[in-house]
Amino acid sequence: MANRPPKLFIKFFRWFCHPGLQSPIEGDLMELYEERIKEKGKKKADWLFRRDVLLLFRKDIIKPTGGTVKLNYYGMLKNYFKTTIRNLKRQRLYAAINIGGLSISVTCVLLILSFIKYEFSYDRFLENYDNIYRVYNTPPSHNFLGKNKVAVTALPLASALQNEYPEVDHATAFDWYNALIGTSEDNLYYESGIFSDKYFFHVFPYEFIEGDPLTALQDPTSVVLTESLAAKIFDDENAIGQQLIQRNQIYQVTGVIKDPPKNSTVDLDFVINIEGRDWYKEEMAREKWRSNGFKTFFTLNEGSDVSVLEAKMPELLEKYWINLELYPQEYRFEALKDVHLQSEFNFDFTGKGSKKQLLLFSIIVLLILILALVNYTNLAIARSMSRSKEVGLRKTIGAGRRQLIFQFLFESTFLTFIAIVIATSITWISLPVFGELLGRPLQPEIDTLIAAIPYLLGLVLFLGILSGYYPAFLISKLQPIYALKGKTKGLSKSSLQKWLIVGQYAVSIAMIICAVEANQQFQFIQNKDLGFQKEDILTFRSRSREVTSNFDVLKREWLNHPNIKAVAGSQYLPINLRQRTVVNDEKGGDPNDDLHIYQMRAGYDFLDLYDIELIAGRNFSRELKDTINLCIINETTAKTMGWTPHEAIGKRFTEDWDLKYREVIGVIKDFHMHSMHMEIEPMFIERRSSRSFRYISFRINPENLQETIAYLEETIAPYTSYPFDMQLLSDQYNNLYHEDISQSKIFNFFTLLAIVIASLGLFGLATYTIHLRVKEVGIRKVLGASLSSIVSLVSLDFLKLVGIGFLVAIPIAWIFVSKWLENYSYHIDIQWWVFALSGIMAVIIACITVSTQSIKVALSDPAEILKDE
């Protein structure tokens, strides 16, 4: 037919219209429509048709909602709702256990999900985040500080990428560290800076408040500040055009950007152009590249394949790298969106996340959730006996099995709904605290909550069905004739229930074992002899030449202070050696004899201050007028070289680029130069003057610590503009394990929750089962059973289950603990008493849980119990 009325409206009409009226009315509408087309044209007819349809949408014409069948359905829903509420009210304890357990576990799930979401939100604020890549270096056989990838590459790489590869849109090289910047030498701020070429904002399109992103860094004297730094330095003045000094050079502010959000890998306060610096020009002018010191990021042109470009890197290195045979390099790419969760890099950004950690937390949280679901299932099966009469009656008056299953699923879904509402509120409140524990600024946001509602409802449905399916299935199977007689064949003896308890306890006990073993390992780390003294030592991080070049003067002054016993300078602290070199017996010697060795420069008093024990040879000595080619090695070096400590004295070795030989004058006992995650490796100490010092260590008298620190600050302040960075060595030592400890705190918390949830479940089940045996207990008492025999009678069944759970937990925990301990090069052996202790703890908790109920029953008056029989 040529003329059709508006499709949407005819559909709408057919949808709402009473089926009995539909076709004659539609006929009328069509007749009018045809007529109107002839009289008034199609457009007018369409409009009138629409109007007619809308006016038909009225009470008498709309079909009744769903007709008779559906009406019944709503009635049943209403009834299910009523039954559910009544049941919850009648059995408050079970309702509380179920809702409580579920809310706690869902809270954990939501917290972890918020954390995961945050971890995956890094750098997403950049509009082109999925088109930014970084270049990293993974030199074959490289292993430094336990990692084999390096986040830095050669400085000229960025311009080579941009100029020689059409696939690359823009590339930028930059360094990233905290530095002083300000308006004058007296007004300096210590902030996180990006030291970059002019293309930084081409690759990273930060939002500019003032200035042009494409030209702001064009000039070699330009600097761009964040909004907050600009406000800090210039108050309310306009920052643009103002002058700043950084490292004795004058810069001009050419742009102000919005503060980057916290979930940004590159945390920055200012971006400064370094193209004008001499070393930069020198490095860029080199024909061959010889060092990796800069982070290189680039954006890809549309339609280019990053893996194709990556495959061209060996060719590029071949062309530019100075000597690939001697110093093999391998440049690889990584997408910016993966950078935050990549923790395998040296010289990388700080504050990064870890996929492993996310995975670990997710698994634990999932386990806790399963524990709570198991509670529901278990309690529902137990309660099903008391529901059997209801089921029998429902079946007798015509309820089908499907309807019964639906009813019980409705109940479990309703319960999870309540639990999830509670969990969402708890999450809302506790998110900031949780974030603090993880070092992330997690804040509840109303937008996120609204966006999450469909998922939360999905979760309600999913958990409701998951927890309620088996009980529903079981209960609906009851034969009405038995159910009404109160016989619940096949219900009470459900072995699933027992296995679920075993599973719950296995998980909880395994978690207790892991938590205690981890705690033991941390104790071990605290108490292990490190090979040096870490107590009562203050260390000062010196960033300015002024302090170190006046070291000798200052030292004399410091030693006059009653609480300062010794002072020594060094390049690193004994806990954070970071420089490594390659040595050989002779220059150009067999590369197979090369030894990778950590190197540290220190002053005369270093070994004495730290109580590092010499086992052969001698210390550096002022009296003997030591030359600077003397060195002291550690025991491991001697062992690696195949020397005994005494043989080592007088031996010589050399660095490739250094003609001078180094001669060993002493061997020290090994000390832990990194965290316990890492092996003690070969190292040597060479004596240097104070100019090479980065740290000054003070052995102090712990009394009046604050006064001593204040005194030191006062004496150091005139020599430096940097913030006063003085810390206790023991704090820094603990900081090495900061992540491990905060992780274990969270783990301990989860363990506690797991055991609480499992105990709640056991408590509920025990209460119920004992309640069923009340009469039996009454009769036994009448016949003369003792209190203890009754308590053990009803408790023993449960303890058996906990025992089996313990047996299951042992191998699981053993695998996890030994895997975890492998993270540490120095670790405790798995301690079996921990297993035993955890098992006993679980049994005690279970005992307390069960006996509260069994004793209550055992103490009750048999006359009271039996009187209604």
Place this chain on the structure above:
Amino acid sequence: MKKYQLGEFEEVVMLTVGILYENAYGVSIKKEIETRLNRKVSVGALQSALKRLEDKEYLRSHDSDATPERAGRPKRFYKITALGKKAMQYTKETRNAMWDSIPDVALDVKFVTN
């Protein structure tokens, strides 16, 4: 009292169905009312009135065979039932009775406009 309830529009519809006799279906009733009373009637208003009247059993309906002019939809023809006739008569009588009860003076225009 509430024995025969008939609204004003319903009464109009009943009367029109009577007038059209064998040919009273949606469109014809609508047109008849529109021409006779010179007022717009929407399909919705008419159909809901017809439905109500049918529910009260004042009207009954039967569907014709489908005709191609109406996109293959049947016409639903309406007829007045005996009950419907009684209702109409009752309404008419009560109105008449009321008319008769008005004193002549009340309608004397001379008095009213004084």
